[in-house]
Amino acid sequence: MELLPFWLCLGFHFLTVHWRNRSGTATAASQGGCKLVGGAADCRGQSLASVPSSLPPHAQTLILDANPLKTLWNHSLQPYPLLESLSLHSCHLERMDRGAFQKQGHLRSLALGDNCLSENYKETAAALHALRSLRRLDLSGNSLTEDMAALMLQNLSSLQSVSLARNTILRLDDSVFEGLEHLWELDLQRNYIFEIEGGAFDSLTELRHLNLAYNNLPCIVDFRLTQLRFLNVSYNALEWFLASGGEDAFELETLDLSHNQLLFFPLLPQSSKLHTLLLHDNNMGFYRDLYNTSSPREMVAQFLLVDGNVTNITTVNLWEEFSSSDLSDLRFLDMSQNQFQYLPDGFLKKMPSLSHLNLNQNCLMTLHIREHEPPGGLTELDLSHNQLSELHLAPGLTSCLGSLRLFNLSSNQLLGIPPGLFANARNITTLDMSHNQISLCLPLAASDQVGPPSCVDFRNMASLRSLSLEGCGLGALPDGPFQGTSLTYLDLSSNWGVLNGSLAPLRDVAPMLQILSLRNMGLHSSFMELDFSGFGNLRELDLSGNCLTTFPRFWGSLALQTLDLRRNSLTALPQKAVSEQLLRGLQTIYLSQNPYDCCWVDGWGALQHGQTVADWAMVTCNLSSKIIHVKELSGGVPWDCKWQRLDLGLLYLVLILPSCLTLLVACTIIVLTFKKPLLQVIKSRCHWSSVY
Numbered sequence: 001m002e003l004l005p006f007w008l009c010l011g012f013h014f015l016t017v018h019w020r021n022r023s024g025t026a027t028a029a030s031q032g033g034c035k036l037v038g039g040a041a042d043c044r045g046q047s048l049a050s051v052p053s054s055l056p057p058h059a060q061t062l063i064l065d066a067n068p069l070k071t072l073w074n075h076s077l078q079p080y081p082l083l084e085s086l087s088l089h090s091c092h093l094e095r096m097d098r099g100a101f102q103k104q105g106h107l108r109s110l111a112l113g114d115n116c117l118s119e120n121y122k123e124t125a126a127a128l129h130a131l132r133s134l135r136r137l138d139l140s141g142n143s144l145t146e147d148m149a150a151l152m153l154q155n156l157s158s159l160q161s162v163s164l165a166r167n168t169i170l171r172l173d174d175s176v177f178e179g180l181e182h183l184w185e186l187d188l189q190r191n192y193i194f195e196i197e198g199g200a201f202d203s204l205t206e207l208r209h210l211n212l213a214y215n216n217l218p219c220i221v222d223f224r225l226t227q228l229r230f231l232n233v234s235y236n237a238l239e240w241f242l243a244s245g246g247e248d249a250f251e252l253e254t255l256d257l258s259h260n261q262l263l264f265f266p267l268l269p270q271s272s273k274l275h276t277l278l279l280h281d282n283n284m285g286f287y288r289d290l291y292n293t294s295s296p297r298e299m300v301a302q303f304l305l306v307d308g309n310v311t312n313i314t315t316v317n318l319w320e321e322f323s324s325s326d327l328s329d330l331r332f333l334d335m336s337q338n339q340f341q342y343l344p345d346g347f348l349k350k351m352p353s354l355s356h357l358n359l360n361q362n363c364l365m366t367l368h369i370r371e372h373e374p375p376g377g378l379t380e381l382d383l384s385h386n387q388l389s390e391l392h393l394a395p396g397l398t399s400c401l402g403s404l405r406l407f408n409l410s411s412n413q414l415l416g417i418p419p420g421l422f423a424n425a426r427n428i429t430t431l432d433m434s435h436n437q438i439s440l441c442l443p444l445a446a447s448d449q450v451g452p453p454s455c456v457d458f459r460n461m462a463s464l465r466s467l468s469l470e471g472c473g474l475g476a477l478p479d480g481p482f483q484g485t486s487l488t489y490l491d492l493s494s495n496w497g498v499l500n501g502s503l504a505p506l507r508d509v510a511p512m513l514q515i516l517s518l519r520n521m522g523l524h525s526s527f528m529e530l531d532f533s534g535f536g537n538l539r540e541l542d543l544s545g546n547c548l549t550t551f552p553r554f555w556g557s558l559a560l561q562t563l564d565l566r567r568n569s570l571t572a573l574p575q576k577a578v579s580e581q582l583l584r585g586l587q588t589i590y591l592s593q594n595p596y597d598c599c600w601v602d603g604w605g606a607l608q609h610g611q612t613v614a615d616w617a618m619v620t621c622n623l624s625s626k627i628i629h630v631k632e633l634s635g636g637v638p639w640d641c642k643w644q645r646l647d648l649g650l651l652y653l654v655l656i657l658p659s660c661l662t663l664l665v666a667c668t669i670i671v672l673t674f675k676k677p678l679l680q681v682i683k684s685r686c687h688w689s690s691v692y
Contacts, residue, residue, distance in 0.1 A: 033046040033048075034046065034052060034055060036055070036056065036059075039056075039058065039059055039060040039061060040059070040060070040061035040062075040063070041055045041056070041059045041061065041062050041063070042063045043055075043062070043063060043064050043067065044063050044064065044065040044066050044067070044087075045065070045066040045067070046067060047067065047068065048064065048067040048068075048069065049067075049068060049069065049070075050069065050073075050076065051064065051069065051072070051076040051077060053079050055079070055080065057079055057080060057081075057082075058082050059080050059082070059083065060082055060083060060084045060085065060106075061083075061084065061085040061086075062080060062083055062085070062086050062087070063087045064086075064087060064088050064091060065087055065088070065089040065090055065091070065111075066089070066090045066091070067091050068091065068092050069088065069091040069092065069093060070091075070092050070093060070094055070095070071093070071094065071095045071096075071097075072088070072093060072095070072096045072097065072100045072127075073097050073100065074097040074098075074099040074100055074102070076100060077100065077101065077103065077104055078103050080104075081103050081104070081105075081106070082106055083104055083106060083107055084106050084107060084108045084109065085107075085108060085109040085110075086104075086107060086109070086110050086111070087111040088110075088111060088112050088115070089111050089112070089113045089114055089115075089138075090113070090114045090115070091115060092115065092116065093112065093115035093116060093117060094115070094116045094117075094119040094120060095119065095120040095123060095124070096117075096120070096123055096124045096127040096128075097123065097127065098123055098126040098127055099127070099130070100127045101127055101128070101130045101131050102130055104130070104131065105132070105133060106133065107131055107133065107134060108133060108134065108135045108136065109134075109135060109136040110128075110131065110134060110136065110137050110138070111136075111138040112137075112138060112139055112142070113138045113139070113140040113141050113142070113163070114140065114141035114142070115141070115142055116142065116143070117139065117142040117144065117152075118142055118143040118144055118145075118148055121144065121148040121151065121152065122151065124152060125148075125151040125152040125154065128152055128156065129154065129155050129156070131156065132158060133158055134156060134158055134159060135158060135159065135160045135161065136159075136160065136161040136162075137153075137156070137159055137161070137162050137163070138162075138163045139152065139162070139163060139164055139167070140163045140164065140165040140166050140167070140187070141165070141166040141167070142167060143167060143168050144164065144167040144168065144169065145167075145168055145169060145170070146169045146170060146171060146172060146173075146176055149164055149167065149169060149176060150175055150176045150177075150178075153176070153177065153179075153180065154178075154179070155179065156179075156180070157179050157180060157181065157182065158182060159180055159182065159183055160182055160183060160184045160185065161183070161184060161185040161186075162180070162183060162185070162186055162187070163187040164186075164187065164188050164191070165187045165188065165189045165190050165191070165211075166189075166190045166191070167191055168191065168192060169188065169191040169192065169193055170191075170192050170193060170194060170195075171193060171194065171195040171196070171197070172188075172193060172195070172196045172197065172200040173197045173200055174197060174198075174199040174200050174202065174203075176200065177200070177201065177203060177204055178203055179203065180203065180204060181203060181204070181205055181206065182206055183204050183206060183207055184206055184207065184208050184209065185207075185208070185209040186204070186207060186209065186210050186211070187211045188210075188211060188212050188215070189211045189212065189213040189214050189215070189232075190213070190214040190215075191214075191215055192215065192216055193212065193215040193216060193217060194215070194216040194217065194218065195217075196217070198222075201225055205227065206227070207225065207227060207228060208227065208228060208229045208230065208251075209228075209229065209230045210225070210228055210230070210231055210232070211232045212232065212233045212236070213232045213233065213234045213235050213236070213256070214234075214235045214236075215233075215235075215236050216236060216237055217233060217236040217237065217238060218236075218237050218238065218239060219238055219239055219240040219241075219242075220233065220238060220240065220241045220242065221240060221242045222242065222243075222244055223241070223242065223243045223244060223269075224243070224244035224246075224248070226248050226249065226250045226251060227251055228250075228251065228252055229251050229252060229253045229254070230253065230254045231252060231254065231255050231256070232254075232256040233256065233257060233260075234256045234257065234258045234259045234260065234278070235258075235259045235260070236259075236260050237260065237261055238257060238260035238261060238262055239260075239261050239262060239263055240262070240263075240264070241257055241262065241266035241267065241268075242266075242267045243266075243267055243268055243269045243270075244269070245270075246270075247270055247271060248269070248271070249271045249272070250269040250271060250272035250273070250274075251272075251273060252269065252272045252273065252274050253273050253274060253275050253276065254274075254275070254276040255268075255274060255276070255277050255278070256278040257277075257278065257279055257282070258278045258279060258280045258281055258282070258334070259280070259281045259282075260281075260282050261282060261283055262279065262282040262283060262284050263282075263283055263284060263285075264284060264285075265279075265284055265286070266279070266325075267324075267325065268325035268326065268327070269325070269326060270324055270325065270326055271326050272326050272329075273329055274326070274327065274329060274330055275329050275330060275331045275332065275353075276330075276331065276332045277327075277330060277332070277333050277334070278332075278334045279333075279334060279335050279338070280334045280335065280336040280337045280338070280358070281336075281337040281338075282337070282338050283338065283339055284335070284338040284339060284340065285338065285339040285340050285341060285363075286340060286341070286342060286343070286344050286347075288344065325350075327350045327351045328350070328351070328352060328353065329353055330351045330353060330354055331353050331354060331355045331356065332354075332355070332356045333351065333354060333356065333357050333358070334356075334358040335357075335358065335359050335362070336358045336359060336360045336361050336362070336382070337360075337361045337362075338361075338362050339362065339363055340359065340362040340363060340364060341362075341363045341364065341365060342364065342365070342366070343364075343367070343368075346373075347373075348372075348373040348374050348375060349372050349373050349375075351375055352372070352375050352377070353375070353377065354374070354375045354377065354378055355377055355378060355379045355380070355403075356378075356379065356380045357374060357378060357380070357381050357382070358380075358382045359381075359382060359383050359386070360382045360383065360384040360385050360386070360408070361384075361385045361386075362385075362386050363386065363387055364383065364386040364387060364388055365386075365387045365388060365389060366388065366389070366390050366391075366392060367383065367388060367391050367392065368392045368394070369391060369392060369393050369394060369397065369400050369401070369421070370394045370397070370400075371394065371397060371400070374400075374401070376400075376402055376403060377403050378401065378403060378404055379403050379404060379405045379406070380404075380405065380406040381401075381404060381406070381407055381408070382406075382408040383408060383409050383412070384408045384409065384410040384411050384412070384432065385410070385411045385412075386411075386412050387412065387413060388409070388412040388413060388414055389412070389413045389414065389415070390414070391414070391417060391418055391421065392418075393418035393420060393421055397420070397424070400421075400424050400425075401421070401424055401425040401428070402424060402425070402426060402427065403427055404425050404427065404428050405427055405428060405429050405430065406428075406429070406430045407425065407428055407430070407431050407432070408432045409431075409432065409433050409436065410432045410433060410434040410435050410436070410468065411434070411435040411436075412435075412436050413436065413437070414433070414436040414437075414438060415436075415437060415438060415439075415454055416438060416439075416454045416455050416456055417438075417456045417457075419457070422457070422458070422461055425461075426462075426463060427463050428461065428463055428464060429463055429464065429465045429466060430465065430466040431458075431461075431464060431466065431467050431468070432467075432468040433456065433467075433468065433469055433472065434468045434469060434470035434471055434472060434491065435470065435471045435472065436472055437472065437473045438455070438456045438469075438472050438473075438474070439454070439455045439456070439474065439475065440455060440456060440457070440458070440474065440477065440478060440481050441455035441456060441457040441478075442455075442478050443478065443479070443480075458481065458482055458485060459480070459481070459482070459483050459484050459485070460483070460484035460485075461484065461485050462484060462485065462486060463486065464485045464486060464487060465485075465486050465487060465488050465489065466487070466488065466489040467482070467485075467487055467489065467490055467491070468489075468491040469490075469491060469492055469495065470491050470492070470493040470494050470495075470517070471493070471494040471495070472495060473495065474492070474495040474498045475497070475498070476497060476498060476499075476500040477498055477499065477500070477505035478505070479504075479505065480505070480508055481505055482505075482506070482508055482509045483508045484508075485508075485509060486512060487509040487512060487513060488512055488513060488514045488515065488537075489513075489514065489515045490506075490509065490513055490515070490516055490517070491516075491517040492517065492518055492521065493517045493518065493519040493520055493521065493542070494519070494520045494521070495521060496520075496521060496522045497521070497522055498521060499518075499521065499523070501526075501530075503530065503531065503532070503534075507534065510534045510535050510536075511534065511535070511536055511537065512537060513535055513537065513538055514537050514538060514539045514540070515538075515539065515540040516535070516538060516540070516541050516542070517542040518541075518542060518543055518546070519542045519543065519544040519545045519546070519564070520544075520545035520546070521545075521546060522546065522547065523543065523546040523547065523548060524546065524547040524548060524549070524569075525547075525548050525549045525550040530552055530553070531552075531553045532552055532553065532554050533553065533554060536559060537559055538559060538560055539559055539560060539561045539562065540560075540561065540562040540563075541560060541562070541563050541564070542564040543563070543564060543565055543568070544564045544565065544566040544567050544568070544590070545566070545567045545568075546567075546568050547568065547569050548565065548568040548569060548570060549568075549569045549570060549571065550570075551565075551570070551573055558585055558586075559585065560585065560586055561585065561586060561587045561588065562586075562587065562588045562589070563586060563588070563589045563590070564589075564590040565589065565590060565591055565594070566590045566591065566592050566593045566594070566615070567593045567594070568594050569594065569595060570591075570594040570595070570596065571594075571595060571596055571597045571600065572596065572597060572600035572601070573591075586612060587612065588612065588614045589612050589613055589614065590613075590614055590615050591613055591615065591616075591619050592615040592618035592619050592620070593618070594619075595622060596619070596620070596621035596622065596630070597621060597622060597623075598621035598622060598623035598628055598630075598633065598641065599623070599641030601621055601630055601633060616630070616631060617629070617631060619631070621633075623641075
């Protein structure tokens with residue numbers, strides 16, 4: 001059995017030939033709902049039940065997509081004998097008369113995708129056989145079987161590009177593509193192909209692009225299409241990929257085997273031009289270290305290939321299947337989302353041209369960095385989401401990772417980095433070490449390490465511009481932890497207490513920083529030094545998930561464009577901050593999930609009008625134990641808040657004054673009521689004399 005693949009983005013490009021007016025410029029007009037530009041007539045989506053006959057007879061491109069034509073009659077295209085490109089995509093076509101293309105001898109491109117051509121496929125095939133000069137043919141989405149497709153392609157030897165995507169093809173034999181010796185592109189994606197007979201593509205000597213993605217192929221063995229350049233067999237059920245064991249030179253440049261069920265590294269050609277290899281989302285691993293392979297016989301697997309009366313036996317080295325493959329030109333290798341626990345010695349040394357290596361989401365526990373492993377030209381290395389607990393750096397190695405620009409070590413189990421590793425990576429610009437339980441080296445501590453590294457030192461990495469340390473469990477930052485770097489992006493999120501109430505540890509990089517993330521760090525407004533005045537170039541600031549009750553300070557010039565204050569303890573925004581800061585250069589601010597007081601939301605109208613608040617629909621406030629969306633307070637401050645906003649001294653005076661007046665009146669009444677008896681009692685007891 002021979003199964004083959006490729007990546008092909010087959011789009012049918014319609015030839016557009018413009019006619020010119022006397023001044024030499026292209027003309028544009030409209031006729032019956034069709035747009036006429038140069039020699040092209042665009043009639044798509046006009047609810048036409050038939051091909052219009054009143055268009056210019058010398059039209060060379062005709063687009064009739066999304067019209068309910070249903071049938072293409074013998075006379076439908078006769079008014080346009082010079083057509084070179086015709087598109088009938090999604091026209092509900094069920095039938096084509098045998099003479100529908102009898103007068104279209106110049107037709108080069110024909111798109112018939114998403115129709116119902118399986119209904120009368122024999123008549124359609126007879127109509128297509130008249131197109132002796134056709135170069136591109138799109139038959140995608142027509143529910144065609146392999147027999148129907150073979151009949152339609154019969155005798156169309158001039159074809160260079162064919163799309164049979166989204167049909168119901170189950171298997172391919174050597175008769176389907178017979179006679180298509182000029183075919184260059186073939187798209188078979190999204191069918192149900194589970195078997196390809198040997199020799200099915202042998203007649204396609206010019207084939208360069210083959211797309212077999214989204215099918216049901218179980219394996220590819222004895223792959224020998226030496227002329228292919230691009231091969232896509234992703235999203236199948238492959239468990240094996242075995243190229244022919246001969247010494248033939250392959251032209252293969254791009255191979256996509258992603259999203260399959262591969263168990264072993266593919267057996268690639270011994271001589272090829274492969275520069276891109278995509279293997280992500282499989283079940284691959286290297287297994288030599290897991291077995292006691294003391295005998296050479298235990299390391300060999302043999303495959304029996306039966307093709308008619310011919311039987312071939314292919315022998316492969318089971319644990320070092322990469323050893324005979326030609327990887328010398330490989331530049332991009334994606335092995336992410338697999339089961340690799342280690343990389344064999346010499347594996348990366350076979351790829352001297354490698355520039356991008358992706359190993360994220362595997363099971364790597366250690367990585368040995370030796371001379372030429374990884375290759376010196378590597379610019380991007382992704383080791384994130386593994387189980388790395390240690391990086392081993394060969395003693396005396398001074399030239400490793402010299403070209404590396406992006407290094408992703410996030411979501412591992414690292415405690416530190418070998419001291420000389422970053423010193424050699426002199427061109428690194430982006431470093432992600434988030435979600436590792438690391439600590440930063442104290443001054444002079446990095447050079448005194450003995451044994452496994454226990455800290456990380458970023459100082460004097462002059463090329464470093466982007467650093468992510470989210471969720472690293474960092475303690476309070478030492479003095480000048482980023483001194484000598486060129487950081488413009490810094491993420492310290494989810495490191496509780498790392499700033500210890502002060503932005504002083506960031507003073508070395510404050511003038512350069514453009515993006516700073518400080519979310520979920522326990523920051524609160526009692527930090528007297530939470531002042532971003534020194535961050536003159538800061539454009540994006542994330543302070544979400546903290547305990548801020550007041551707005552942070554920004555004195556001086558403000559370059560800030562995006563500010564995130566979600567999930568804090570803000571009850572109001574200072575009016576001064578709103579008027580002088582938020583509306584001066586700030587383009588986006590996030591304010592939701594804060595306990596705002598509805599009585600202190602006036603002044604936000606300018607923010608809403610300027611569409612500065614990106615999550616305005618989610619901003620709520622509290623009013624008498626009720627949660628209200630701020631956007632619903634169209635009348636400004638609620639009436640219930642009027643008394644709350646009066647001066648407290650005046651409010652107390654108004655409340656106390658009636659009580660005082662009431663008490664004074666009561667006292668006066670008592671005095672007047674008991675005035676005469678009271679005087680008599682006083683006189684009798686004091687023996688005052690009375691004058692009569």
